[in-house]
Amino acid sequence: MSVTLLEASSLHISFGGVTAADGIDLEVFSGERLAIIGPNGAGKTTFLNICTGYLTPSAGSVRFGGRDITAMAPRAITRMGIARAFQSPQLFHEQCVIDNLLLAAAARERAWNPFRPLRERPEHDEMLALLELFGLADHAASMVNELPEGTRKLVDIAVALALQPQLLLMDEPTSGVSSLEKFRIMDLLVKALAEQGVTSVFVEHDMEMVERYADRVAVWNSGRIQSVGAPDQVLADPSVMRDVIGV
């Protein structure tokens, strides 16, 4: 856990008087699972937006694999190997599950063919295997808009993995999933990440998830990183408990 994959330095950004990032320095190491916690509106999602090119910070930089990606366009960043799963799933809701994955895989391969059917893509089996990994193989032909929210979130993560990223950014991967299901789903996800060697960052509100699945946790508070370290140490800190979790 020593090779830096993503490095944010002195990020500043504010929206109409609210400072979401006020000198953020944060490193993500290759192969780890980093959780970001913090009060609502602290700027955690803003960080994901900066890393994927949807927002440009007013100061500071983000480097990925040694390259400055601060002002790059979202698509260029995706192509470099950063994929993202959203808090509310960003999928093509009027297409079926397997087509969503195939479209992502085709974009990854830069494929373009006006005559061959999408379903005949060579990545078809690979995508089915990916669905299988999440226990979603039965839903391959289901329309996205017919699926429950929790399942859609899984599909969204599967689509992100279909891009074969080096780094996966997730915004509350199990919110909207029943508490009975969330551990099973996270177990599957962690297994998938490990199998594909994907580094991950996830914004999380559920401390149980952080304790169980994060290698490190960063506490984002009032635009700053209040502390960063192993979950058992950080979560044992009384000031973190007070400021973030509210107890």
Add this chain to the structure above:
Amino acid sequence: MDPILLVLATLDGIAYAALVFLVAVGLTLIFGVMRILNVAHGAFYAIGGYAAASLVLSISDADFSPWLSFPALLVAAMGVGAALGLVIERFLLRHIYAKEEVLQLLVTFAAFMILEDVQRLVWGVQPYSATDPVRLLGTVDVMGIPYNAYQIILLPVIAVMVLLGLRWFLRRTLSGKVITAVTEDRETAIAMGIDARKVFTVTFVIGAVLAALGGALASPTTAIQLGLGAEMIVLSFAVVATAGLGQVEGAALAALLIGLGRSFAVYLVPELDVLVPYMIMVLVLLFRPQGLFAVAEKRRI
């Protein structure tokens, strides 16, 4: 109404609807993907017509087989559509995708006006017509009245082929699915790494070729002259608005509705023939402002 007139009005309406559909479907496809209402579309229609008529006339001047005029119509449409579509998308529209809709509309309107002058410069003010294709296909008797096979068979068959081809392309093929995906949600497409810019170029060229094809196929049946483009763009706006923006199958049905409405007006109340398509549009929009076939836009958070 005399049953023969009824049949004739229906056949006229279908033939006209076939041409209008080709133009309108390109317009609606471009709008669906790019969210730009392309006024220059009317010019693609007119220039497609001029180019086809010129090509067909030069084929008959050169004493080549007149049957070559059929491929000539297609070649003219593809050439005009691809060339104009590429140039306008690359050098004009690409700069205004992030701009307001009003500005986009004005820019495509400006392009329309410029292309209108180009037509005047290249083809002058006299009308062009090249009737070889109509003559070659002869007539069929409909209840004892001879009718152009070109209009009652070829045009509707081509329109249906285009409709089925587009459906297959958009629903099955990789590129078509990518275009559909960008239509549904551009942000998600970009997040997946889909090249939206390429999708825009391809869509615009497809739309432009369809409009030029409409013009090329119209050239054997009508005189191509100045003002034709303006007339067609307004009519196809009516079709697209009636169907609902971005609706491919809807455009076919709306074109049929408006085509038939217009041809029945020609036989029944000729004073109103120009007005009827717009009356249909206004009536539809009063009751369904989103158009006949569009689902009201869902709010995305």
